[in-house]
Amino acid sequence: MNFVALQGAVAQGVLWGIMVLGVYITYRLLNISDLTVDGSFALGGCVCATLIINFGMNPILALVIAALAGMAAGAATGILHTVFEIPAILAGILTQISLWSVNLRVMGGKSNLPLLKTETLISGVGDKLGITQAQSAMIVGVIVAILIVWGLYWFFGTELGSALRATGNNELMIRALGVDTNRMKLIALMLANGLVALSGALVCQNQKYADINMGRGAIVIGLAAIVIGEVLFSKAINFGLKLSSVVVGAVVYFLIRAIVLDFGLNTNDMNLFTALFVAAALSIPVFMAKYHAKHDYSETVEEDEA
Amino acid sequence: MLTISHVRKTFNKGTINEKKALQGINLHLKPGDFVTVIGGNGAGKSTMLNMIAGVYPIDSGKIEIDGVNISREPEHKRAQYIGRVFQDPMRGTAAGMQIQENLALALRRGQKRGLSWHIKNEEMDFYREALTRLDLGLQTRMTSKVGLLSGGQRQALTLLMATLERPKLLLLDEHTAALDPKTARKVLELTDEIVNEQNLTTLMVTHNMKDAIQYGNRLIMMHEGRVIYDVEGEEKKNLQVEDLLKKFEEHSGEEFANDRMMLAK
Numbered sequence: 001m002n003f004v005a006l007q008g009a010v011a012q013g014v015l016w017g018i019m020v021l022g023v024y025i026t027y028r029l030l031n032i033s034d035l036t037v038d039g040s041f042a043l044g045g046c047v048c049a050t051l052i053i054n055f056g057m058n059p060i061l062a063l064v065i066a067a068l069a070g071m072a073a074g075a076a077t078g079i080l081h082t083v084f085e086i087p088a089i090l091a092g093i094l095t096q097i098s099l100w101s102v103n104l105r106v107m108g109g110k111s112n113l114p115l116l117k118t119e120t121l122i123s124g125v126g127d128k129l130g131i132t133q134a135q136s137a138m139i140v141g142v143i144v145a146i147l148i149v150w151g152l153y154w155f156f157g158t159e160l161g162s163a164l165r166a167t168g169n170n171e172l173m174i175r176a177l178g179v180d181t182n183r184m185k186l187i188a189l190m191l192a193n194g195l196v197a198l199s200g201a202l203v204c205q206n207q208k209y210a211d212i213n214m215g216r217g218a219i220v221i222g223l224a225a226i227v228i229g230e231v232l233f234s235k236a237i238n239f240g241l242k243l244s245s246v247v248v249g250a251v252v253y254f255l256i257r258a259i260v261l262d263f264g265l266n267t268n269d270m271n272l273f274t275a276l277f278v279a280a281a282l283s284i285p286v287f288m289a290k291y292h293a294k295h296d297y298s299e300t301v302e303e304d305e306a
Numbered sequence: 307m308l309t310i311s312h313v314r315k316t317f318n319k320g321t322i323n324e325k326k327a328l329q330g331i332n333l334h335l336k337p338g339d340f341v342t343v344i345g346g347n348g349a350g351k352s353t354m355l356n357m358i359a360g361v362y363p364i365d366s367g368k369i370e371i372d373g374v375n376i377s378r379e380p381e382h383k384r385a386q387y388i389g390r391v392f393q394d395p396m397r398g399t400a401a402g403m404q405i406q407e408n409l410a411l412a413l414r415r416g417q418k419r420g421l422s423w424h425i426k427n428e429e430m431d432f433y434r435e436a437l438t439r440l441d442l443g444l445q446t447r448m449t450s451k452v453g454l455l456s457g458g459q460r461q462a463l464t465l466l467m468a469t470l471e472r473p474k475l476l477l478l479d480e481h482t483a484a485l486d487p488k489t490a491r492k493v494l495e496l497t498d499e500i501v502n503e504q505n506l507t508t509l510m511v512t513h514n515m516k517d518a519i520q521y522g523n524r525l526i527m528m529h530e531g532r533v534i535y536d537v538e539g540e541e542k543k544n545l546q547v548e549d550l551l552k553k554f555e556e557h558s559g560e561e562f563a564n565d566r567m568m569l570a571k
Protein backbone atom coordinates (compact mmCIF):
# COMPACT_ATOMS: atom_id res chain seq x y z
CA MET A 1 0.00 0.00 0.00
CA ASN A 2 1.68 3.18 -1.07
CA PHE A 3 1.49 6.65 0.34
CA VAL A 4 -0.21 8.12 -2.74
CA ALA A 5 -3.06 5.65 -2.50
CA LEU A 6 -3.50 6.51 1.19
CA GLN A 7 -3.61 10.19 0.33
CA GLY A 8 -6.29 9.44 -2.22
CA ALA A 9 -8.29 7.56 0.40
CA VAL A 10 -8.03 10.43 2.88
CA ALA A 11 -9.12 12.91 0.23
CA GLN A 12 -12.07 10.73 -0.69
CA GLY A 13 -12.94 10.39 2.98
CA VAL A 14 -13.03 14.12 3.55
CA LEU A 15 -15.18 14.76 0.47
CA TRP A 16 -17.58 11.96 1.39
CA GLY A 17 -17.49 13.22 4.98
CA ILE A 18 -19.60 16.16 3.88
CA MET A 19 -22.28 13.68 2.81
CA VAL A 20 -21.99 11.97 6.17
CA LEU A 21 -22.70 15.30 7.90
CA GLY A 22 -25.97 15.34 5.99
CA VAL A 23 -26.78 11.78 7.03
CA TYR A 24 -25.93 12.72 10.63
CA ILE A 25 -28.57 15.46 10.58
CA THR A 26 -31.38 13.12 9.61
CA TYR A 27 -30.21 9.90 11.25
CA ARG A 28 -28.91 11.18 14.56
CA LEU A 29 -30.54 14.57 15.13
CA LEU A 30 -33.94 13.95 13.57
CA ASN A 31 -34.10 10.21 14.15
CA ILE A 32 -35.13 9.54 10.56
CA SER A 33 -33.46 7.05 8.25
CA ASP A 34 -33.48 9.06 5.05
CA LEU A 35 -32.85 6.86 2.02
CA THR A 36 -33.02 9.81 -0.38
CA VAL A 37 -29.27 10.04 0.12
CA ASP A 38 -28.24 7.46 -2.51
CA GLY A 39 -30.17 9.43 -5.11
CA SER A 40 -29.32 12.93 -4.00
CA PHE A 41 -25.60 12.14 -3.86
CA ALA A 42 -25.68 11.06 -7.51
CA LEU A 43 -27.92 14.05 -8.28
CA GLY A 44 -25.24 16.39 -6.95
CA GLY A 45 -22.62 14.74 -9.16
CA CYS A 46 -24.83 14.64 -12.27
CA VAL A 47 -25.99 18.26 -11.95
CA CYS A 48 -22.43 19.44 -11.34
CA ALA A 49 -20.97 17.52 -14.30
CA THR A 50 -23.73 18.64 -16.65
CA LEU A 51 -23.38 22.29 -15.67
CA ILE A 52 -19.62 22.25 -16.18
CA ILE A 53 -19.63 20.25 -19.44
CA ASN A 54 -22.75 21.50 -21.18
CA PHE A 55 -22.96 25.02 -19.81
CA GLY A 56 -19.30 25.73 -19.16
CA MET A 57 -20.23 26.90 -15.71
CA ASN A 58 -17.74 27.99 -13.08
CA PRO A 59 -17.02 24.89 -10.92
CA ILE A 60 -17.77 26.71 -7.66
CA LEU A 61 -21.12 27.96 -8.93
CA ALA A 62 -21.83 24.41 -10.14
CA LEU A 63 -21.27 23.18 -6.57
CA VAL A 64 -23.77 25.69 -5.24
CA ILE A 65 -26.41 24.74 -7.79
CA ALA A 66 -25.80 21.03 -7.16
CA ALA A 67 -26.41 21.66 -3.45
CA LEU A 68 -29.64 23.51 -4.28
CA ALA A 69 -30.74 20.56 -6.42
CA GLY A 70 -30.07 18.28 -3.44
CA MET A 71 -32.21 20.54 -1.27
CA ALA A 72 -35.03 20.20 -3.77
CA ALA A 73 -34.69 16.41 -3.57
CA GLY A 74 -34.81 16.66 0.23
CA ALA A 75 -37.90 18.83 -0.07
CA ALA A 76 -39.55 16.15 -2.20
CA THR A 77 -38.96 13.54 0.49
CA GLY A 78 -40.00 16.04 3.16
CA ILE A 79 -43.29 16.84 1.45
CA LEU A 80 -44.08 13.16 0.87
CA HIS A 81 -43.37 12.51 4.53
CA THR A 82 -45.02 15.52 6.18
CA VAL A 83 -47.87 16.56 3.88
CA PHE A 84 -48.84 13.10 2.66
CA GLU A 85 -47.77 11.30 5.83
CA ILE A 86 -45.85 8.58 4.02
CA PRO A 87 -43.43 6.89 6.43
CA ALA A 88 -40.02 8.55 6.21
CA ILE A 89 -38.17 5.47 4.98
CA LEU A 90 -40.67 4.90 2.18
CA ALA A 91 -40.74 8.58 1.26
CA GLY A 92 -36.96 8.48 0.93
CA ILE A 93 -37.07 5.35 -1.22
CA LEU A 94 -39.64 6.94 -3.52
CA THR A 95 -37.50 10.02 -4.04
CA GLN A 96 -34.39 7.91 -4.45
CA ILE A 97 -35.99 5.76 -7.15
CA SER A 98 -37.36 8.78 -8.99
CA LEU A 99 -33.96 10.45 -8.85
CA TRP A 100 -32.55 7.62 -10.94
CA SER A 101 -34.70 8.81 -13.84
CA VAL A 102 -34.13 12.45 -13.00
CA ASN A 103 -30.36 11.97 -13.00
CA LEU A 104 -30.44 10.28 -16.39
CA ARG A 105 -32.51 13.18 -17.70
CA VAL A 106 -30.04 15.65 -16.24
CA MET A 107 -27.17 13.92 -18.03
CA GLY A 108 -29.11 13.85 -21.29
CA GLY A 109 -29.75 10.13 -21.20
CA LYS A 110 -26.12 9.16 -20.64
CA SER A 111 -25.26 7.07 -17.62
CA ASN A 112 -21.77 8.51 -17.37
CA LEU A 113 -20.46 11.99 -17.99
CA PRO A 114 -16.67 12.46 -18.00
CA LEU A 115 -15.04 15.82 -17.19
CA LEU A 116 -11.76 14.84 -18.83
CA LYS A 117 -10.08 18.05 -19.93
CA THR A 118 -12.24 20.53 -18.07
CA GLU A 119 -10.89 22.36 -15.10
CA THR A 120 -12.61 21.68 -11.77
CA LEU A 121 -12.25 23.40 -8.44
CA ILE A 122 -9.95 20.63 -7.27
CA SER A 123 -7.74 20.44 -10.37
CA GLY A 124 -7.66 24.26 -10.44
CA VAL A 125 -6.38 24.48 -6.87
CA GLY A 126 -3.92 21.68 -7.61
CA ASP A 127 -2.51 23.50 -10.63
CA LYS A 128 -2.21 26.80 -8.81
CA LEU A 129 -0.40 25.35 -5.82
CA GLY A 130 1.57 22.82 -7.82
CA ILE A 131 0.35 19.85 -5.78
CA THR A 132 -1.18 16.50 -6.71
CA GLN A 133 -4.86 15.93 -7.32
CA ALA A 134 -5.23 14.02 -4.04
CA GLN A 135 -3.51 16.74 -2.01
CA SER A 136 -5.62 19.40 -3.62
CA ALA A 137 -8.79 17.38 -2.97
CA MET A 138 -7.75 17.06 0.68
CA ILE A 139 -7.21 20.79 1.05
CA VAL A 140 -10.47 21.72 -0.66
CA GLY A 141 -12.33 19.03 1.26
CA VAL A 142 -10.95 20.06 4.64
CA ILE A 143 -11.75 23.74 4.03
CA VAL A 144 -15.30 22.98 2.90
CA ALA A 145 -15.79 20.51 5.78
CA ILE A 146 -14.57 23.06 8.35
CA LEU A 147 -16.88 25.73 6.96
CA ILE A 148 -19.83 23.35 7.06
CA VAL A 149 -19.11 22.01 10.55
CA TRP A 150 -18.84 25.58 11.74
CA GLY A 151 -22.05 26.54 9.97
CA LEU A 152 -23.94 23.56 11.37
CA TYR A 153 -22.62 24.21 14.86
CA TRP A 154 -23.97 27.72 14.63
CA PHE A 155 -27.29 26.72 13.06
CA PHE A 156 -28.10 24.02 15.60
CA GLY A 157 -27.35 26.49 18.38
CA THR A 158 -29.95 28.96 17.15
CA GLU A 159 -33.58 29.01 18.29
CA LEU A 160 -34.58 27.36 15.05
CA GLY A 161 -31.82 24.73 15.24
CA SER A 162 -32.64 24.02 18.87
CA ALA A 163 -36.31 23.51 17.94
CA LEU A 164 -35.12 21.15 15.21
CA ARG A 165 -33.07 19.10 17.65
CA ALA A 166 -36.05 18.99 19.99
CA THR A 167 -38.18 17.69 17.11
CA GLY A 168 -35.86 14.69 16.82
CA ASN A 169 -35.88 14.31 20.58
CA ASN A 170 -39.55 14.61 21.48
CA GLU A 171 -41.90 15.63 18.75
CA LEU A 172 -45.03 15.79 20.90
CA MET A 173 -43.35 18.02 23.43
CA ILE A 174 -42.00 20.56 21.00
CA ARG A 175 -45.30 20.79 19.15
CA ALA A 176 -46.98 21.57 22.47
CA LEU A 177 -44.43 24.38 22.76
CA GLY A 178 -45.57 25.86 19.49
CA VAL A 179 -43.20 24.45 16.89
CA ASP A 180 -44.47 23.27 13.53
CA THR A 181 -42.68 19.91 13.53
CA ASN A 182 -43.49 19.24 9.88
CA ARG A 183 -41.66 22.41 8.94
CA MET A 184 -38.69 21.34 11.06
CA LYS A 185 -38.52 17.96 9.32
CA LEU A 186 -38.72 19.62 5.94
CA ILE A 187 -35.91 22.01 6.79
CA ALA A 188 -33.75 19.18 8.12
CA LEU A 189 -34.30 16.98 5.07
CA MET A 190 -33.51 19.86 2.74
CA LEU A 191 -30.40 20.83 4.66
CA ALA A 192 -29.22 17.21 4.84
CA ASN A 193 -29.73 16.46 1.16
CA GLY A 194 -28.20 19.77 0.17
CA LEU A 195 -25.01 18.66 1.93
CA VAL A 196 -25.23 15.20 0.40
CA ALA A 197 -25.52 16.65 -3.10
CA LEU A 198 -22.70 19.09 -2.44
CA SER A 199 -20.56 16.14 -1.44
CA GLY A 200 -21.60 14.29 -4.61
CA ALA A 201 -20.61 17.32 -6.68
CA LEU A 202 -17.22 17.55 -4.97
CA VAL A 203 -16.59 13.84 -5.47
CA CYS A 204 -17.55 14.27 -9.13
CA GLN A 205 -15.06 17.11 -9.51
CA ASN A 206 -12.41 15.01 -7.81
CA GLN A 207 -12.91 11.82 -9.82
CA LYS A 208 -13.61 13.86 -12.98
CA TYR A 209 -16.79 12.12 -13.96
CA ALA A 210 -20.36 11.75 -12.86
CA ASP A 211 -22.01 8.36 -12.94
CA ILE A 212 -25.61 7.32 -12.48
CA ASN A 213 -24.44 4.72 -9.95
CA MET A 214 -22.12 6.94 -7.94
CA GLY A 215 -24.53 7.22 -5.00
CA ARG A 216 -25.28 3.55 -4.63
CA GLY A 217 -24.74 2.51 -1.05
CA ALA A 218 -24.04 6.06 0.10
CA ILE A 219 -26.43 5.76 3.05
CA VAL A 220 -24.58 2.68 4.31
CA ILE A 221 -21.24 4.44 3.96
CA GLY A 222 -22.77 7.31 5.90
CA LEU A 223 -23.90 5.04 8.72
CA ALA A 224 -20.52 3.30 8.80
CA ALA A 225 -18.73 6.64 9.08
CA ILE A 226 -21.08 7.84 11.83
CA VAL A 227 -20.53 4.66 13.82
CA ILE A 228 -16.75 4.83 13.40
CA GLY A 229 -16.74 8.51 14.39
CA GLU A 230 -18.81 7.83 17.47
CA VAL A 231 -16.51 5.03 18.58
CA LEU A 232 -13.39 7.15 18.06
CA PHE A 233 -14.92 10.16 19.82
CA SER A 234 -17.05 8.29 22.35
CA LYS A 235 -16.22 10.81 25.06
CA ALA A 236 -17.14 13.86 22.97
CA ILE A 237 -19.87 16.03 24.46
CA ASN A 238 -19.26 19.19 22.48
CA PHE A 239 -21.52 19.33 19.46
CA GLY A 240 -18.80 20.73 17.19
CA LEU A 241 -16.60 17.79 18.12
CA LYS A 242 -19.42 15.36 17.40
CA LEU A 243 -19.85 16.87 13.96
CA SER A 244 -16.11 16.69 13.31
CA SER A 245 -16.06 13.07 14.45
CA VAL A 246 -18.40 12.23 11.61
CA VAL A 247 -15.95 13.56 9.01
CA VAL A 248 -13.07 11.78 10.72
CA GLY A 249 -15.19 8.63 10.66
CA ALA A 250 -15.58 8.98 6.91
CA VAL A 251 -11.82 9.35 6.47
CA VAL A 252 -11.16 6.27 8.60
CA TYR A 253 -13.79 4.35 6.65
CA PHE A 254 -12.10 5.14 3.32
CA LEU A 255 -8.70 4.25 4.76
CA ILE A 256 -10.01 0.88 5.94
CA ARG A 257 -11.60 0.41 2.55
CA ALA A 258 -8.36 1.21 0.73
CA ILE A 259 -6.47 -1.19 2.97
CA VAL A 260 -8.85 -4.13 2.59
CA LEU A 261 -8.94 -3.59 -1.17
CA ASP A 262 -5.16 -3.56 -1.12
CA PHE A 263 -5.25 -6.87 0.72
CA GLY A 264 -7.06 -8.27 -2.27
CA LEU A 265 -10.75 -7.88 -1.45
CA ASN A 266 -12.69 -7.86 -4.69
CA THR A 267 -14.15 -4.39 -5.36
CA ASN A 268 -17.47 -6.06 -6.12
CA ASP A 269 -17.57 -7.40 -2.56
CA MET A 270 -17.05 -3.97 -1.03
CA ASN A 271 -20.75 -3.29 -0.49
CA LEU A 272 -21.18 -6.60 1.28
CA PHE A 273 -18.17 -5.81 3.45
CA THR A 274 -19.54 -2.37 4.35
CA ALA A 275 -23.02 -3.68 5.10
CA LEU A 276 -21.61 -6.41 7.33
CA PHE A 277 -19.45 -3.83 9.06
CA VAL A 278 -22.40 -1.54 9.78
CA ALA A 279 -24.61 -4.44 10.85
CA ALA A 280 -21.89 -5.59 13.25
CA ALA A 281 -21.32 -2.08 14.59
CA LEU A 282 -25.03 -1.56 15.22
CA SER A 283 -25.57 -4.97 16.78
CA ILE A 284 -22.53 -5.13 19.06
CA PRO A 285 -24.01 -2.72 21.66
CA VAL A 286 -27.26 -4.75 21.70
CA PHE A 287 -25.35 -7.98 22.02
CA MET A 288 -23.15 -6.59 24.79
CA ALA A 289 -26.14 -5.39 26.78
CA LYS A 290 -27.82 -8.78 26.52
CA TYR A 291 -24.61 -10.56 27.40
CA HIS A 292 -24.11 -8.42 30.50
CA ALA A 293 -27.71 -8.83 31.58
CA LYS A 294 -27.26 -12.60 31.43
CA HIS A 295 -23.72 -12.80 32.71
CA ASP A 296 -24.05 -10.36 35.60
CA TYR A 297 -27.19 -11.97 36.96
CA SER A 298 -26.99 -13.67 40.27
CA GLU A 299 -29.74 -15.06 42.41
CA THR A 300 -28.27 -13.79 45.64
CA VAL A 301 -27.55 -10.20 46.48
CA GLU A 302 -23.85 -9.48 46.81
CA GLU A 303 -24.17 -8.35 50.44
CA ASP A 304 -25.67 -11.72 51.32
CA GLU A 305 -22.59 -13.54 50.21
CA ALA A 306 -20.27 -11.46 52.35
CA MET B 307 -61.78 33.17 28.88
CA LEU B 308 -62.28 29.68 27.43
CA THR B 309 -65.60 28.97 25.75
CA ILE B 310 -66.40 25.54 24.36
CA SER B 311 -69.71 25.32 22.55
CA HIS B 312 -71.37 22.22 21.14
CA VAL B 313 -68.10 20.43 20.53
CA ARG B 314 -68.46 16.94 19.13
CA LYS B 315 -65.90 14.33 18.28
CA THR B 316 -66.37 10.79 17.06
CA PHE B 317 -63.42 8.52 16.50
CA ASN B 318 -63.39 5.85 13.76
CA LYS B 319 -66.65 7.15 12.36
CA GLY B 320 -68.65 4.60 10.41
CA THR B 321 -66.61 1.63 11.55
CA ILE B 322 -67.28 -1.06 14.09
CA ASN B 323 -64.91 0.77 16.46
CA GLU B 324 -66.91 3.98 16.33
CA LYS B 325 -66.54 5.89 19.57
CA LYS B 326 -68.50 9.02 20.31
CA ALA B 327 -65.91 10.66 22.52
CA LEU B 328 -67.50 14.08 22.88
CA GLN B 329 -71.23 14.53 22.42
CA GLY B 330 -71.84 18.24 22.43
CA ILE B 331 -69.65 19.66 25.16
CA ASN B 332 -70.49 23.13 26.48
CA LEU B 333 -68.19 24.79 28.95
CA HIS B 334 -67.28 28.33 29.84
CA LEU B 335 -64.31 29.20 32.02
CA LYS B 336 -63.93 32.58 33.66
CA PRO B 337 -60.45 34.07 33.94
CA GLY B 338 -58.68 32.48 36.88
CA ASP B 339 -60.99 29.50 37.08
CA PHE B 340 -59.17 26.43 38.38
CA VAL B 341 -61.40 23.58 37.28
CA THR B 342 -60.88 19.96 38.21
CA VAL B 343 -62.31 17.42 35.80
CA ILE B 344 -63.41 13.96 36.91
CA GLY B 345 -65.21 11.10 35.23
CA GLY B 346 -64.87 7.41 34.54
CA ASN B 347 -62.64 5.87 31.93
CA GLY B 348 -63.75 6.84 28.46
CA ALA B 349 -65.79 9.78 29.72
CA GLY B 350 -63.98 12.12 27.34
CA LYS B 351 -61.82 14.03 29.81
CA SER B 352 -58.55 13.60 27.97
CA THR B 353 -60.28 13.95 24.63
CA MET B 354 -61.67 17.30 25.70
CA LEU B 355 -58.20 18.52 26.67
CA ASN B 356 -56.75 17.20 23.43
CA MET B 357 -59.47 18.97 21.42
CA ILE B 358 -58.72 22.24 23.18
CA ALA B 359 -55.00 21.78 22.52
CA GLY B 360 -55.68 20.86 18.90
CA VAL B 361 -54.21 17.37 18.89
CA TYR B 362 -57.10 16.19 16.69
CA PRO B 363 -59.58 18.29 14.73
CA ILE B 364 -63.10 18.51 16.16
CA ASP B 365 -66.09 17.34 14.12
CA SER B 366 -68.29 20.32 14.97
CA GLY B 367 -68.67 23.11 17.47
CA LYS B 368 -66.47 25.97 18.46
CA ILE B 369 -63.58 26.56 20.86
CA GLU B 370 -62.66 30.13 21.76
CA ILE B 371 -59.96 31.59 23.95
CA ASP B 372 -60.48 35.23 24.90
CA GLY B 373 -62.91 35.58 22.03
CA VAL B 374 -60.49 34.19 19.45
CA ASN B 375 -61.90 31.21 17.61
CA ILE B 376 -59.17 28.56 17.69
CA SER B 377 -61.35 25.65 16.53
CA ARG B 378 -59.44 25.19 13.31
CA GLU B 379 -55.99 26.35 14.31
CA PRO B 380 -53.28 23.68 14.23
CA GLU B 381 -51.82 22.43 17.50
CA HIS B 382 -48.58 24.38 17.24
CA LYS B 383 -50.44 27.66 16.73
CA ARG B 384 -52.67 27.12 19.75
CA ALA B 385 -49.54 26.63 21.84
CA GLN B 386 -49.19 30.40 22.13
CA TYR B 387 -52.22 30.39 24.45
CA ILE B 388 -51.89 27.01 26.11
CA GLY B 389 -49.45 25.38 28.51
CA ARG B 390 -49.72 21.62 28.87
CA VAL B 391 -48.58 18.87 31.21
CA PHE B 392 -49.23 15.25 30.29
CA GLN B 393 -49.76 12.05 32.20
CA ASP B 394 -46.56 10.52 30.88
CA PRO B 395 -43.56 12.28 32.44
CA MET B 396 -41.52 11.38 29.34
CA ARG B 397 -43.80 13.38 27.07
CA GLY B 398 -43.26 16.87 28.36
CA THR B 399 -39.50 17.21 28.14
CA ALA B 400 -36.73 16.48 25.62
CA ALA B 401 -34.62 13.78 27.27
CA GLY B 402 -31.55 14.26 25.13
CA MET B 403 -31.32 17.98 25.78
CA GLN B 404 -30.07 19.94 28.78
CA ILE B 405 -32.38 21.26 31.49
CA GLN B 406 -31.60 24.83 30.48
CA GLU B 407 -32.16 24.04 26.81
CA ASN B 408 -35.57 22.64 27.66
CA LEU B 409 -36.38 25.79 29.63
CA ALA B 410 -35.21 27.99 26.76
CA LEU B 411 -37.47 26.06 24.38
CA ALA B 412 -40.36 26.53 26.79
CA LEU B 413 -39.74 30.25 27.30
CA ARG B 414 -40.22 30.69 23.56
CA ARG B 415 -43.52 28.82 23.50
CA GLY B 416 -45.67 30.17 20.72
CA GLN B 417 -43.07 32.66 19.57
CA LYS B 418 -41.39 32.73 16.21
CA ARG B 419 -38.06 30.95 16.41
CA GLY B 420 -35.37 32.60 14.37
CA LEU B 421 -31.64 32.55 13.98
CA SER B 422 -30.65 34.17 17.25
CA TRP B 423 -28.88 32.00 19.81
CA HIS B 424 -31.22 29.51 21.49
CA ILE B 425 -30.45 30.67 25.01
CA LYS B 426 -29.45 34.11 26.23
CA ASN B 427 -27.13 34.82 29.13
CA GLU B 428 -29.62 37.14 30.78
CA GLU B 429 -32.18 34.31 30.91
CA MET B 430 -29.96 32.14 33.08
CA ASP B 431 -30.72 33.85 36.39
CA PHE B 432 -34.42 33.57 35.68
CA TYR B 433 -34.08 29.82 35.02
CA ARG B 434 -31.96 29.34 38.13
CA GLU B 435 -34.55 31.11 40.28
CA ALA B 436 -37.40 29.17 38.75
CA LEU B 437 -35.61 25.86 39.32
CA THR B 438 -34.72 26.82 42.87
CA ARG B 439 -38.37 27.13 43.79
CA LEU B 440 -39.01 23.55 42.61
CA ASP B 441 -36.77 22.61 45.53
CA LEU B 442 -35.36 19.58 43.71
CA GLY B 443 -31.79 20.79 43.46
CA LEU B 444 -32.05 21.16 39.70
CA GLN B 445 -30.65 24.71 39.77
CA THR B 446 -27.16 23.27 40.18
CA ARG B 447 -27.61 20.81 37.31
CA MET B 448 -28.77 23.13 34.57
CA THR B 449 -26.53 21.58 31.94
CA SER B 450 -27.53 18.01 32.79
CA LYS B 451 -29.54 16.07 30.26
CA VAL B 452 -33.19 15.83 31.25
CA GLY B 453 -33.08 12.08 30.59
CA LEU B 454 -31.07 11.71 33.80
CA LEU B 455 -33.94 13.01 35.94
CA SER B 456 -36.56 10.89 37.68
CA GLY B 457 -40.18 10.85 36.56
CA GLY B 458 -41.22 13.19 39.36
CA GLN B 459 -38.42 15.64 38.61
CA ARG B 460 -39.31 15.59 34.94
CA GLN B 461 -42.96 16.20 35.69
CA ALA B 462 -42.13 19.13 37.97
CA LEU B 463 -39.88 20.49 35.25
CA THR B 464 -42.66 20.09 32.67
CA LEU B 465 -45.01 22.00 34.93
CA LEU B 466 -42.45 24.74 35.27
CA MET B 467 -41.94 24.79 31.51
CA ALA B 468 -45.67 25.00 30.82
CA THR B 469 -45.98 28.07 33.04
CA LEU B 470 -42.60 29.71 32.45
CA GLU B 471 -44.16 31.99 29.90
CA ARG B 472 -47.60 32.64 31.43
CA PRO B 473 -50.19 30.69 29.41
CA LYS B 474 -53.77 31.93 29.03
CA LEU B 475 -54.88 28.40 29.73
CA LEU B 476 -53.15 25.57 31.54
CA LEU B 477 -54.15 21.99 30.68
CA LEU B 478 -53.16 19.27 33.13
CA ASP B 479 -54.03 15.79 31.93
CA GLU B 480 -53.72 13.50 34.96
CA HIS B 481 -50.26 14.87 35.38
CA THR B 482 -49.64 13.14 38.70
CA ALA B 483 -51.16 9.75 37.83
CA ALA B 484 -47.85 8.14 36.89
CA LEU B 485 -46.01 9.28 40.02
CA ASP B 486 -45.64 7.64 43.39
CA PRO B 487 -48.01 9.04 46.05
CA LYS B 488 -45.44 11.23 47.77
CA THR B 489 -44.10 12.73 44.56
CA ALA B 490 -47.64 13.12 43.23
CA ARG B 491 -48.55 15.11 46.35
CA LYS B 492 -45.54 17.34 45.90
CA VAL B 493 -46.22 18.02 42.23
CA LEU B 494 -49.87 18.69 43.01
CA GLU B 495 -49.00 21.19 45.74
CA LEU B 496 -46.56 22.86 43.41
CA THR B 497 -49.30 23.01 40.79
CA ASP B 498 -51.68 24.66 43.22
CA GLU B 499 -49.02 27.15 44.22
CA ILE B 500 -48.14 28.14 40.66
CA VAL B 501 -51.75 28.31 39.50
CA ASN B 502 -52.75 30.54 42.41
CA GLU B 503 -49.70 32.72 42.20
CA GLN B 504 -50.06 33.39 38.47
CA ASN B 505 -53.86 33.29 38.68
CA LEU B 506 -53.92 30.82 35.79
CA THR B 507 -57.08 29.60 34.16
CA THR B 508 -56.66 25.85 34.52
CA LEU B 509 -58.30 22.58 33.58
CA MET B 510 -56.98 19.66 35.62
CA VAL B 511 -58.09 16.12 34.87
CA THR B 512 -57.70 13.78 37.80
CA HIS B 513 -58.84 10.33 38.85
CA ASN B 514 -58.58 11.23 42.48
CA MET B 515 -61.89 12.61 43.77
CA LYS B 516 -60.36 13.93 46.98
CA ASP B 517 -57.89 15.97 44.96
CA ALA B 518 -60.68 17.11 42.67
CA ILE B 519 -62.53 18.48 45.69
CA GLN B 520 -59.52 19.86 47.51
CA TYR B 521 -57.98 21.78 44.64
CA GLY B 522 -59.47 24.46 42.44
CA ASN B 523 -62.59 26.59 42.72
CA ARG B 524 -64.78 24.55 40.41
CA LEU B 525 -65.38 20.92 39.56
CA ILE B 526 -66.95 19.28 36.55
CA MET B 527 -67.89 15.65 36.11
CA MET B 528 -68.00 14.08 32.69
CA HIS B 529 -69.78 11.01 31.45
CA GLU B 530 -70.03 9.62 27.94
CA GLY B 531 -68.72 12.74 26.32
CA ARG B 532 -70.90 15.22 28.20
CA VAL B 533 -70.54 17.43 31.26
CA ILE B 534 -73.04 15.96 33.71
CA TYR B 535 -72.22 17.98 36.80
CA ASP B 536 -70.72 21.40 37.26
CA VAL B 537 -70.22 22.93 40.68
CA GLU B 538 -68.23 25.82 42.06
CA GLY B 539 -67.45 28.03 45.04
CA GLU B 540 -68.72 27.16 48.52
CA GLU B 541 -70.86 24.33 47.29
CA LYS B 542 -67.83 22.71 45.72
CA LYS B 543 -65.70 23.20 48.81
CA ASN B 544 -68.25 21.40 50.95
CA LEU B 545 -68.49 18.38 48.67
CA GLN B 546 -67.72 14.93 49.96
CA VAL B 547 -66.52 12.01 47.87
CA GLU B 548 -69.84 10.30 48.66
CA ASP B 549 -71.70 13.25 47.16
CA LEU B 550 -69.77 12.85 43.94
CA LEU B 551 -70.51 9.14 43.77
CA LYS B 552 -74.18 9.83 44.35
CA LYS B 553 -74.19 12.55 41.69
CA PHE B 554 -72.62 10.20 39.28
CA GLU B 555 -75.23 7.50 39.82
CA GLU B 556 -77.99 10.08 39.63
CA HIS B 557 -76.85 11.53 36.33
CA SER B 558 -75.67 8.44 34.61
CA GLY B 559 -77.95 5.82 36.05
CA GLU B 560 -74.92 3.66 36.59
CA GLU B 561 -72.73 2.78 39.47
CA PHE B 562 -69.09 3.44 39.71
CA ALA B 563 -68.34 -0.21 40.08
CA ASN B 564 -65.38 -1.64 38.21
CA ASP B 565 -64.01 1.77 37.63
CA ARG B 566 -60.63 3.11 38.42
CA MET B 567 -62.29 6.10 40.10
CA MET B 568 -63.59 3.90 42.84
CA LEU B 569 -60.05 3.12 43.87
CA ALA B 570 -59.17 6.75 44.30
CA LYS B 571 -61.76 7.50 46.95
